[in-house]
Structures are given as structure tokens and as C-alpha cells.
Amino acid sequence: MASQRKKSKGENLALRYLILGGWALFCLAPVLWFLSIGLRPRTEIITPQPIYFPSFSLDAWHMIWSDWPMGQYLRNSVAAIIGSVIIDLVLAIPAAYSLSRFTYKGREDIGFYILSTRMMAPAIVAVPIFFLFRNLGLLDTIWALMLIYAAINLSFVTWIIRSYMLDIPKELEDAAKTDGAGELRILWEIIIPAILPGIITASVIAMIFAINEFLFTLLIASTPDAYTMSVALSNFTGGSDGVIYNAIALVAFLAFVPVFLVVVAIQKHLSRGLTMGAVKG
Amino acid sequence: MARIELKDIQKSWGAVKGVSDVNIDIEDEEFIVFLGPSGCGKTTTMRMIAGLEDPSEGAIVMDGETMNEIDARDRDVAMVFQGYALYPNMTIYENIRFPLRMRGVPKDQHDAKVRRAAEFVELTDYLDRKPGALSGGQRQRAALARAIVRQPQVFLMDEPLSNLDAKLRQAMRVQIKHIQRELKITTVYVTHDQIEAMTLADRIVIMEKGAIQQIGTPDQIYNDPANTFVAAFIGSPPMNLVEGTLEGGVFRAPGIAVENLSTRHSGQVTLGVRPEDCTVTGIPTHLSGTVYGVEPTGDVTYLTVKAGDKLIEVKADRDYRATLNTPETVTFDLTRIYLFDTATGQRLR
Numbered sequence: 227m228a229s230q231r232k233k234s235k236g237e238n239l240a241l242r243y244l245i246l247g248g249w250a251l252f253c254l255a256p257v258l259w260f261l262s263i264g265l266r267p268r269t270e271i272i273t274p275q276p277i278y279f280p281s282f283s284l285d286a287w288h289m290i291w292s293d294w295p296m297g298q299y300l301r302n303s304v305a306a307i308i309g310s311v312i313i314d315l316v317l318a319i320p321a322a323y324s325l326s327r328f329t330y331k332g333r334e335d336i337g338f339y340i341l342s343t344r345m346m347a348p349a350i351v352a353v354p355i356f357f358l359f360r361n362l363g364l365l366d367t368i369w370a371l372m373l374i375y376a377a378i379n380l381s382f383v384t385w386i387i388r389s390y391m392l393d394i395p396k397e398l399e400d401a402a403k404t405d406g407a408g409e410l411r412i413l414w415e416i417i418i419p420a421i422l423p424g425i426i427t428a429s430v431i432a433m434i435f436a437i438n439e440f441l442f443t444l445l446i447a448s449t450p451d452a453y454t455m456s457v458a459l460s461n462f463t464g465g466s467d468g469v470i471y472n473a474i475a476l477v478a479f480l481a482f483v484p485v486f487l488v489v490v491a492i493q494k495h496l497s498r499g500l501t502m503g504a505v506k507g
Numbered sequence: 508m509a510r511i512e513l514k515d516i517q518k519s520w521g522a523v524k525g526v527s528d529v530n531i532d533i534e535d536e537e538f539i540v541f542l543g544p545s546g547c548g549k550t551t552t553m554r555m556i557a558g559l560e561d562p563s564e565g566a567i568v569m570d571g572e573t574m575n576e577i578d579a580r581d582r583d584v585a586m587v588f589q590g591y592a593l594y595p596n597m598t599i600y601e602n603i604r605f606p607l608r609m610r611g612v613p614k615d616q617h618d619a620k621v622r623r624a625a626e627f628v629e630l631t632d633y634l635d636r637k638p639g640a641l642s643g644g645q646r647q648r649a650a651l652a653r654a655i656v657r658q659p660q661v662f663l664m665d666e667p668l669s670n671l672d673a674k675l676r677q678a679m680r681v682q683i684k685h686i687q688r689e690l691k692i693t694t695v696y697v698t699h700d701q702i703e704a705m706t707l708a709d710r711i712v713i714m715e716k717g718a719i720q721q722i723g724t725p726d727q728i729y730n731d732p733a734n735t736f737v738a739a740f741i742g743s744p745p746m747n748l749v750e751g752t753l754e755g756g757v758f759r760a761p762g763i764a765v766e767n768l769s770t771r772h773s774g775q776v777t778l779g780v781r782p783e784d785c786t787v788t789g790i791p792t793h794l795s796g797t798v799y800g801v802e803p804t805g806d807v808t809y810l811t812v813k814a815g816d817k818l819i820e821v822k823a824d825r826d827y828r829a830t831l832n833t834p835e836t837v838t839f840d841l842t843r844i845y846l847f848d849t850a851t852g853q854r855l856r
Contacts (some may be wrong), residue, residue, distance in 0.1 A: 400559050401592035403579040404663075405653070406609030415605075419596035 257482060264476030271471045286472035295450045303454040305368050307436045310375030311429050314383045322388035323413050344381040348441055356445050366452045374442045379432040390424030426495045434485055455481040509569050509660035509693045510535045516565035518551055525551045526717045538687050540696045542704040543714035549697045550665055556695060557663050558582045585654035586663040591646045593638035600634040603652045610657055624656040644675045662694040680706055701741050713737050735852040738779050738845060744820045746779045750849050761815025762796045770846060772855045779845035782822040786838045794819060794837040798829045812837055
């Protein structure tokens, strides 16, 4: 009886691994597919017959680094994204603190107004934003990208952080007040450490949105000085060389890797963060 | 360390009145307990003393200085909260040190003060732990250490023991009283637990529906209740309250007749008698009824007698036993009978 139970438990575990492994493979398939295309010779990709045992080639890898300023694209992406997340946090944390902790007339309306900016179709504001940045002399600069990514993400970063702040017991702030702390001290020493998982969650989501942003980047960046990975991808299509599929796949993979690494590094905080805001502990 | 005066304190949120007409003088070094059921306004009153709530009307005065306009962080009070409110990201050492940093105490004094406070609550072995790694009792002691570390003028304690089990609560009660006596700091303590109030307080303030019902020493509150609320709230089991009529010094209710009461009042009254002032005699004197329940507890047996439709609790001898629904008679100690106006609930003297 016991051995039967043991056996069925083992089978159960194997089934679980099978299902989870299958799901993981399904999720990773596009990434692996990119990588496999990126590491094959160009001729093999465009052949009409399926190739079951592809050959390995670093042609595309050499090409993207020698023919294109890929290093600069990567640097631009990283700088614009990190800059935008910093701007978002600097603005969103005090805003969320105010929206979650102070009582004043119109507080809920202001909160909703902040969120509503996210509901607008980006194309509607594309032209005004182009003229705005042109007049500011910021076209084709990383600064413009930082500002525009920050503006796009600010509303939901504020709301995510606000929801975490609402979960913090009021007693903690009351205790800090009677201990002699002022509002800024409370925010810096008590609130921010307590909602760190929420700040990390909001930052990662903002990073993912920013790295995938294409419309405004294309509008603002016109030279490699401000091109990011997402716009760089479009450089491999068309032109005298035709569509360079293996290079596109490799660049897409490169754009994916930094976000993937960040998420793996902070996985523990992220999973805690995604649930902490929703359920009161 | 400080004398606190609450003068005509009112607190309302729109049409909702939280606290009304609170007037208390709290003496220097006094241990005063606000006692009452949930929602009676005791915590709100304490939060107003702390500066965490503003009174709608009235004045809070500490040592002659009106505190209404002074921020919580600038009042020299320390508060212990029901949920401990330890900062989860800091170690116990840092938690205890936090008020010293905030109040600008010179850095070279921090370590000695933190260690002394931790020693006071026997927590020195846990200073490098985070609050999450401590038990409930240890967390509560850490919260106490954080409150005493800078020797404030006033301690405020908001149901600090309510999350602890009964045994630990008793031990912490003794510790709190010891610390307060040792440090001689004026203390305001909020609780709904009458045992805590009776054992800790120099004076008890009983509150209900935002208003003070009675202020007095534990003995005064127990032996000389001002109204039926106080009479029923203090004592376990609570005082028996029986509505009836009073005529010529004779109180009558179904199954109950008490003669020779020295009172000039008459009409509809409520008679109060504590279970320990009732005796099972076997001779028909004041109450004749039937046995409704017998609860032996070891050192005492609680007998419930049904008289009319009223259940009267009697603290009987430890060996007392009886069969249900058999007749039983009870005698009251006439020197410990209380009379209240049935309409207002106020004591008739």
C-alpha cells in the first residue's frame, strides 16, 4: 500500500515536471527560435526547404557589431531606460505618498487624472510631442527619449507604488511621528524600505515598456546618436541588402537578454511584489 | 515628569461625534488607564494627547503649555502600539535607536542608551535580529524599549498587550507596571480589559460612546460605581442588575424582595448586587428562584439562579453543588446593595 502510494507520488511529480517543462519550452520557444536563426548562415534561412540539422555560423554576430554601431544602440537603450525609470521613481514616489497618505480636496480626481493619461492612444500626441521636442532642441537626443519614456510610464508607476503604500499599516507612520520623524524622514526611512518590492516591480515593468517602445523613439531619433535597440531592428529591413533575418533575430535576442537578466536577478522581489500590492498581509 | 490636562475635549468627524466633553487632570507620574468597549473614544483621546489627531474643540495642556498646535514629533511623548509598529526593515537595535536619531541625541550616547533600554526589557540577546524573527512577546518588549529609550515625559500605550496570550499578558503587565514605577513617567494606557485596568492603574477613566462615565481609583470604580454602565462593565462575572420597584425602603421584582433599604428614593429603580455579595443560605430571604446553572471552577462555584425571567449570578462556595431546576434561595449583603435610576442609569445615593 505504502509502496503504491510512493509510486503514485513519484508519478505525480514526474507529470508535474512534464507539464511545467512543456510550458517553459513553449514560453521560451520564440527566444530559442530567434537564437537559432541568429546563429545560422543567411542562405540557410531563406531556403524554402526545411533544414533539420542547421549549421552554425557567427556571420550575423560579426556583421551586427562590425557594420552597425550596435554598442551605441545598446548604450542608448540602457541609458534612456535607466534614466526614464529614475525620473519616474523620483516623481512617482512623492506623488504616490501624497495620494495614499494625505487628505485633501480632489485627491481621488487627481489620482484618476494621472491614470487617465495612460488611456490615450500614443499616436494622438505624436505630432505635438515632435514639435515640442524640436522647439526644446531635444530632437535626436537620449534626454528626449528619457523624458518621453518617463512620461509614458509615470502614471502606472505612480499607481503601482500607491497601491503598495496603501497596504502599509498607518501605525508605522504614527510610531515614526511620535519617535520624532518628519514626513520626508518617514518616507525615506520607513515607507520606501517597506515598499521596496513594489518599487522594483514597477521599475521592471517600466523597463519592459521602455525597451519595447518604438513609435516615439522613431519619431525623435533620426541618427545613431539616439537610436535604441527597438529602432535598430528596423534598420535591418529593406535597403540594398534586403531583409537580414539572422541579424534581426540576433538583435531581438540582444534586446531581450538585459531585461531577462534583470528579471532573473530580482525574481524573488518581483513575485513577492506582484502579490503584495493585491492582498493585505 | 509631566502633568496633562484635557479641557473640554471634543472630537467629531462631520456629524459623527467621536469624543465629547472630556475633562481629565492627569497628575505627574500617574498611571492612568482609559477603559471601555470598542469605539468608546479611548484610543481617539490618547491619539489627541500624542498629537496624531487634532481635537475639534478644547485644549490639551502639558505642564501648563497648550499642545494643540504642536506637532506629534515635537511633543515629548512615546507611544506603544497595539500592533507593535516596529520598523520591519530595521534590526531591533536600529528600532530602539530610531527615536534617539530623530530627536538629535548625540551619537556617542546612542549605544549605551539602546543597550540600557534593551536590558530593561531583557532583550539584549536579540538586538541584531529583525522584528520578523521575534515572537509576539519579544516584539512587544522591543516596542517598549523603543518607547523608554529616550525617557520621554509621557508614555502612551494603546492596548499593548492585546495580541499576546493570557500567560504572557500577565507577565508583561507586571513588567510594564515595574518599568513605570521605576522610571516615574506619567503614563496613559488604553485597554478594554478590566483586569489590566484594575491591576495597572492609579486611576481608571471609564468611557462609553465618547464620554467619560467615571474617573476613580480601581477601588472606587469597583465599590462605588457611578452608573449601571460602570457597574456592569467592571467585575467578572459582572454585577447583577435587576429592574423593579422601590416603595418605602422595599425593593420588589419577580422572585426578589429586599426590605429595610435605607433610601429616600422610590419608583422604578435598578438594584445592583455583585455575585460575591450573594450567599446561598437555604432560608427564604431576598431571592427565591430555581437553579439554572452550576459552574465549578475549582476555587469557586458559580451558581446561576432564575428569578422571574432574570438570571442572577452567585459566587458560591467551592463545594456547592445543586440539581438543575430545583428551588434555591439567596441572601444579599445589604451593605453592598446599589440602587440606580432605571431611566437614566445613574446611581441613587
